[in-house]
Amino acid sequence: MENRLLLKNGRVWDNQLQQWVKRDVRIEGGRIQQVDAELSVSPGESVAVLDLNGNILTPGFVDPHVHFRSPGLEYKETIATGSQSAAKGGYTAVVCMPNTKPALDTAELMEWIKEQGEQAGFCRVFAYGAITAAQKGQELTDFASLKSAGAVGFTDDGVGIQSGGMMREAMRRAAHLGLPIVTHSEDETLSGSGCMNESEVARRLGLSGIPGVAESSQVARDVVLAADTGAHLHICHISDRLSIEAVRFGKTIGVRVTAEVTPHHLLLTDEQITGADANFKVNPPLRSAADRKACIQGLLDGTIDMIATDHAPHSDEEKQRSFAAAPFGFVGLELAFPLLYTHFVRTGQLSIERLLDLLSAAPAAAFGLPVGELRPGGLADLTVLDLNRLKQVDPAEFLTLGKNTPFVGQELYGWPILTIMDGRVTWQETAHKEVQG
Ligand SMILES: [Zn+2]
Numbered sequence: 001m002e003n004r005l006l007l008k009n010g011r012v013w014d015n016q017l018q019q020w021v022k023r024d025v026r027i028e029g030g031r032i033q034q035v036d037a038e039l040s041v042s043p044g045e046s047v048a049v050l051d052l053n054g055n056i057l058t059p060g061f062v063d064p065h066v067h068f069r070s071p072g073l074e075y076k077e078t079i080a081t082g083s084q085s086a087a088k089g090g091y092t093a094v095v096c097m098p099n100t101k102p103a104l105d106t107a108e109l110m111e112w113i114k115e116q117g118e119q120a121g122f123c124r125v126f127a128y129g130a131i132t133a134a135q136k137g138q139e140l141t142d143f144a145s146l147k148s149a150g151a152v153g154f155t156d157d158g159v160g161i162q163s164g165g166m167m168r169e170a171m172r173r174a175a176h177l178g179l180p181i182v183t184h185s186e187d188e189t190l191s192g193s194g195c196m197n198e199s200e201v202a203r204r205l206g207l208s209g210i211p212g213v214a215e216s217s218q219v220a221r222d223v224v225l226a227a228d229t230g231a232h233l234h235i236c237h238i239s240d241r242l243s244i245e246a247v248r249f250g251k252t253i254g255v256r257v258t259a260e261v262t263p264h265h266l267l268l269t270d271e272q273i274t275g276a277d278a279n280f281k282v283n284p285p286l287r288s289a290a291d292r293k294a295c296i297q298g299l300l301d302g303t304i305d306m307i308a309t310d311h312a313p314h315s316d317e318e319k320q321r322s323f324a325a326a327p328f329g330f331v332g333l334e335l336a337f338p339l340l341y342t343h344f345v346r347t348g349q350l351s352i353e354r355l356l357d358l359l360s361a362a363p364a365a366a367f368g369l370p371v372g373e374l375r376p377g378g379l380a381d382l383t384v385l386d387l388n389r390l391k392q393v394d395p396a397e398f399l400t401l402g403k404n405t406p407f408v409g410q411e412l413y414g415w416p417i418l419t420i421m422d423g424r425v426t427w428q429e430t431a432h433k434e435v436q437g
Contacts, residue, residue: 003027003423003424004027004028004045004048005027005028005420006024006026006039006041006047006050007025007050007057007382008049008052009022009024010023010054010055010056010057010384011023011052011055011056012025012057012058012374013353013356020056022054023036023057024038025039025374025382026039026047027423028423030379030422030423030424031378031380032374032377033376034376035374035375050418052418055385055387056352056384056385056386057374057384058360058382058383058384058385059356059360059361059371059372059381059382060360060371060381060382060420060421061091061337061359061383062091062092062359062364062371062372063086063091063093063094063095063309063311063332063333064094064234064308064363064366065097065157065260065262065308065309066082066086066095066309066310066311067097067310067312067313067329068082068094068096069082070082070100070116071100071101071102071109072100072101072102073100073101075315076401077402079117079119079120079125080116080120080122081399081400082094082311082313082333083117083123084120084399084400084427085331085333085399086123086333087122087123087399087419087421087426087427088399088416088427089333089336090337090385091383091419092124092381092382092426093125093364093369093371094124094311095152095153096113096127096128097157097158098127098128098129098156099130099135099156099159103130103133103134104127104129105129105130105132105135105146106141106142106145106146107149108149110127110129110151114127114150124422126150126369127152128152128153128157129147129153129154130154130155131154131170131181135158137156137159137161137162137163140166140169140173141154143173143174144177147177147179151179152180152367153174153181153182154170154179154181154182155183155184157183157184159188160183160184160185160186160187161183162187162189164221164225167221167225168225168228168229171222171225171228171233172231174231175231180233180258180366181222181226181231181233181234182234182236183218183233183234183235183236184236185216185218185222185235185236185243186214186215187214187217187218190210190213190214191210191211192208192210194208194209194210194285195208195210195281195285195323195324196208196270196273196281196285196323197209197212197270197287197288198212199270201270201273205275206275207275207323207324208324210283210284210285212239212241212242212287212288215239215243215284216241216243216246219235219238219246219247220243223246223247223249223250223257226250226255226256227250227255232256232257233250233256233257233258234258234259234260234366235258235259235260236260237261237262237265237308238259238260238261238295238298238304239262239287240294241290241293241295243259244259244294244295244297244298247259248298248303259303260304260305260307260308261295261298261299261304261307262308262310262332263309263332263336263340264332265284265286265291265292265295266292266295266307266340267292268286269287269291269292270286270288272406273286277323278319278320278323278325279405279406279408280406281323281326281329282310282328282329296349299358300349300350305362305363305366306359306362306363307340307359308363309336310330311330311332312329312331312332313400313401313402313404314327314404315401315402316403316404319403319404329404330404331398331402331405334399335407335412336359337385337415337416338391338393338413338415339412340359341355341387341412341413342413342414345414346413360372379422380421380423383416383418383419383420384417384419385414385416386414386415386429387413388413389414389417391411391415392409392411392412393405393407393408393411415429416429
C-alpha cells in the first residue's frame, strides 16, 4: 500500500511526562497510526522504514505569515517555490498573505490559491482574505464568501487600515463569522515615506524614519476596538515596545488578542543598518535595542503568542537598489529554526520544547488549523531536526526564489533534515555540507 512509513528512533516530547522520549511512529494514509517505544515491520508488510538516529521528531512548523507572491508577482516567488522553501525549513503548513496582484479579495482567488497549493504538494497552503477590495482601504470585501472559500482570517497586510470606522465594521463582521482580523498596524500619517526606524542611526545615515508609534498607536486603537466588538484580533510582526504593552493591556482586560513576532525582530536592531545594504530593510523596521528586548520579554512572558517569519521574497535587482528605493522584506522560512535554536535555545533563554510550540501548536491553535500535534489519529505532518548540525547561511542553497536575508554567513546549529506532510516526504537533506564545529 502507498504512503506507509515507519519512523524509527525519533526523539519526541512527551507532554505528560514532561520529557523527551524515544519513539517510533507508524504513518499510513496521511495519518499517524501508532506512536510507541518500539514498532517493527510485520512479515509481508510493505512499508518504507526511516531511521531518525535519535534526532528530534516534532509536529511540522506552521507559519501564519508568508508572502508567496502569486498571483501576479511570480518573478519573486510562486506557490511551488514558496512551498518547497517551507518544506526545507521544516514547515508543513503556511498561511499566505493576500497582498498579491490582484489581491486575494474574492472567493475565486481563494479557491485558486488552495488549488495551487495542493498541486505543488509540498505543504498545506492556507490563505487570508483581504479586508478591503484590492487592499485599497475603501470598501470591505465579502467576508462570508471568502470564509466559505477557505479564508482563515482577514487582513490587508502590507498596509494598515487607516480608518477606525472601517476597522470597527470589519471586526464586527469577522466576529460574527468567528474568524480573526489580522493586522499590519501602521498609521500612514506617522510612518510617511520612512525607510528605517526613526532613531539616532537614521539621522546619522540621513535616512527617513518610521517611528515606533506608527505601529503602536494603531495596535492600541485595535485592541480597544476588539474589546468593543468582541473580535479576535491578531497582531502581525510586532516590533515596538509600546505595541507589546498594548497587547499586554488587552490580555489583562480579557480581549481576545494574539500576536506574532519574527525571528529578525528578535535578533536584529537598527544599529546593524549601514545604509549600504537593503537586505536590512524590512517593514516594520528593525528597531532599537530596547524594542528588541521587549520583543524577547513579550515572547518569554506569553504576551506574544507565536513566531511567524513574514517570509517576503524579492528579486536581487530590487534588493540591490538604494536603501531608500528598495522594497521592504526578508525571506524567512529556511532559516527560522536554526536562527532561533542557535540564539535562544543554545544560549539558555528558551527551552527547545517551548520554541517548537511557538512554531507549531501555538499558531495552529490560534487560527483553528487541524495541525501542530503528534498523536495517533492526527495528520502526519512532521519535522525531523538535527540539533548538532552546524552550517553557514548561504542564500545560494535556498529553494525560495528570494535570496534577500540579513543573516548571510552566520554559522547556525539545528537544521531540519526531514519533513513529512500528509504522510509523504516533502523534503530530505541529502547533501552534507557541515562546516567544522
Ligand atoms: Zn506586514
